[in-house]
Amino acid sequence: MLKKYKILNKILDTGIVAVIRGESVEEGKRIIKACLKGGIKAIEITYTLPNASEIIKELKNENLNKEIIIGAGTVLDEITARLAILSGADFIVSPDFNKNTAQVCNLYQVPYIPGCMTITEITTALKYGVDFIKLFPANNFESNFIKSLKGPFPNINIMTTGGISLDNVENWFKNGATVIGASGKLASGSDDEIIKTAQDFIKKFTEFKNTL
Secondary structure, three states, rough: OOOHHHHHHHHHHOOEEEOOOOHHHHHHHHHHHHHHHHHEEEEEEEHHHOOOOOHHHHHHOOOOOOOOOEEEOOOOOHHHHHHHHHOOOOEEEOOOOHHHHHHHHHHHHHOOEEEEHHHHHHHHHHHHOOOOOEOOHHHHHOHHHHHHOOOOOOOOOEEEEOOOOOHHHHHHHOOOOEEEEEOOOOOOOOOOHHHHHHHHHHHHHHHHHOOO
């Protein structure tokens, strides 16, 4: 299987992507460590975090032989995308769709997950070879919006990000979300709080999978 599709399958299997922000390198690393301890297998390191490329590189080196995938988030252009990929990012996430970023990711065979809000944006992204669409910001929509999307796009894979909590994550999965991008409480609080929240998110996803 091609590396790109191995990564996509890992994202599908994990169900939960921890979106890591923070005001300092130390804070970002602390949150990442707690998420991993809580059982999260997919980490999205955003480029709002200082020295994001170095954190991606370091985290990849630390987890070479583990079933953990490290992505780059808040990637606004193709230059940042290439920098993240060369630092070892397994996947690229953007708040919007950018055709140049899509082309760079296709060139390196790295999954690209752009944020889209309209049918036109989704259609354009799919034409450029995007395998996952990020519904962002998800808190602008009701969870059953995904059901509506599944009409014209029955095979679409959706990652919902923005306003996801333990209270509503089940509804997003039930309405067709493939993966959840979680930040908020998952990426804030004490180490023990983050670990517990990570475990609770994984439990919610596991319970949903068991109903399929």
